[in-house]
Amino acid sequence: MLHIDMLNVWYGSIHAVRDLSLSVEEGEVVTLIGSNGAGKTTTLNAICGVLPAKGSIRYGGNELNGVPTHRIVQEGIVMVPEGRRVFPRLTVADNLMMGAYSRRASKAELEREMESVFELFPRLAERKDQLAGTMSGGEQQMLAIGRALMAKPRLLILDEPSMGLAPIVVKDIFQTIRQIKRQGMTILLVEQNATMALSVADRGYVLEHGEIRFHGTAEELKEQGIVKKAYLGG
Template sequence: MLRINNLNVSYGSIQAVRNLSLEVHEGEAVALIGANGAGKTTTVNAISGTIPSRGSILYQGKEINGMAPHKVVKEGIIMVPEGRRIFPKLTVVQNLIMGAYVRKSSKKEVLQDIDRIYQMFPRLAERSKQMAGTLSGGEQQMLAIGRSLMANPKLLILDEPSMGLAPIVVKSIFTTINRIKQEGLTILLIEQNAAMALSVADRGYVLENGEIHFHDTAKNLRERDVVKKAYLG
């Protein structure tokens, strides 16, 4: 579904991503793990079209490198950004409705999907009329994921979904990510929390200093000594 070949991204004289290549096949979850500053968010920003890059980014066989961000979204690539970036002065339900803006759906279909999100995240149903900015960090992450699902993505990119959350909340978020995966949605998961990421992923890539150092099945990466020592503790 997604194939990146020799991606390079520079900020002035600093090369943040170097000759990066990876693939995400339809229906699988792929984890891109690495320490803070490894180039993970830069990679997904290049995919989404928000920063310039060199190299090839093929999505369903179509070159999207250089495509405007709103057109990337219309192609079906939806990102839950680092830091969540919900609309704080809109209610929970208004945030969810905003997620459906790219769709050509009836009001009835949108409301049905909101109900589906509420079933997935009952806490959001309890706070549907509450201003999103007053939610806890975990609730905001639930809302960010729910809002992204309202767009009916073909490829869902999750950028650091565990960031800043308590361990019990992280576990809940990853349980939901695994549920979404089991429903057949293709996922690219960007995470510092390698243990959680590899627990739900089919395959993984380890990014260090802007370069892919390892690529294997999630199971093999979990058992690899160098990955254990550096990322799994």
């Protein structure tokens, strides 16, 4: 579904991502793990057209590099950004409807899809008329994921879904990711919490200083001695 070859991204004179290559097959959960400043979010922003990049980003066989972000969303790539970034002065229901902004769908269809989001996140149903800015961090993360699902993605990108959340909430969020995976969603997951990321992923890539250092199945990365030492505390 997604194939990236020799991706390079700069911030001014800083070479943030170097010759990065990775792939995501349909139905897979692939994780990109690494420490702060490794280049994870930069890579996602390049995929989504937010940052200019050199190299090839192919999605379903079509080249995306240089395609504007709104067109990429329409093609089916939707990102849940780091820090959630909900619309704080809109209600939960209005935030969810904003996720479907780029689609052509009937009101009845959107209402059915919102009900599907509420089935996935019952807490959002309880708070559908509440302003998003008054919700807890965990609830906002649920809302951000629900908003992305309203866009009907073929490839869902999650950027640091556990950031700033209590361990019990992180557990709930990753349980939801497993549930979305069982529904057949293809997911590219960026996480600093390597243990949680590898618990849901099929394959993974380890990024250091903008370069891929290791890649393999989730089980292979768990057993990789260097990865254990650097990322899993082993």
